[in-house]
Amino acid sequence: MIAAIWAQDENGLIGKDDKLPWYLPDDLQFFKQMTENNTIVMGRKTFEGMGKNLLPNRQTIVLTSDQSYDGNGAIVMHSVDDVLKYAEEFDGITFITGGGEIYKTFLPHTDVLYRTLIQSTFEGDTYFPYIDWGEWNIVSTSEGSVNDDNPYPHDFETYQRHQS
Structure with missing residues (x-):
């Protein structure tokens, strides 16, 4: 199964200079919880934006020419x-984790979307690609924690592609 996971602001912004434009520990914890013991796929720029560091308990795939x-x-x-x-041969979930072009490329092959929607706006240079929401059903939504460490209201949303 292929899933996409990302956080975005109200305008669909997902990145600035190949990094996240915000610091939201609640979302980082959600990302960790969802992707552990699975595979994450990212482009070279996203990988380098993480300092080429591998995240523990995940297989990392870097897609580059x-x-x-x-x-x-x-x-x-x-x-x-x-x-x-x-992804076809892998027993777990193969998560698409960015950047923008990687999401756009894999969106037609994606079965599930995990979106953190941050109710705020930020400055940046990378936006999530267009999604035809008519192809998706919302499965769940839950409110994230807002506190001193997590100053931005946010929701965790899960969508499943319509079965054809």
Whole structure:
């Protein structure tokens, strides 16, 4: 199964300079909870925006056209088909984790969406691609914690693609 997971502001913003434009520990905890013991797929810029650090208890795939790319322990793949084949054979969930072009590329192959919607606006340069919400059913929504560490109201939403 392929799922996309991301946080966005009210305008669909997801990134600034290949990093998150906000600090929201509640969302980071949600990301960890959902992706642990699964596989995460990201583009080279997103991986480098994380300092090429591997997240514990997850298999990381970096998608890049650079044939000689050093993934620092991540699996490096060079085609969408390679990732799709991996996802088909993998028992767990293959999570698409960014950036914008990677989301756009894999959206047609995605079964489930996990979106954190932050009720605020930020400055940045990367937006989540267009989604035809008519293709999706909302399965659940829950309110995130707002406190000193998590100053922005936010909701965790799960969507399932309509079965055709």
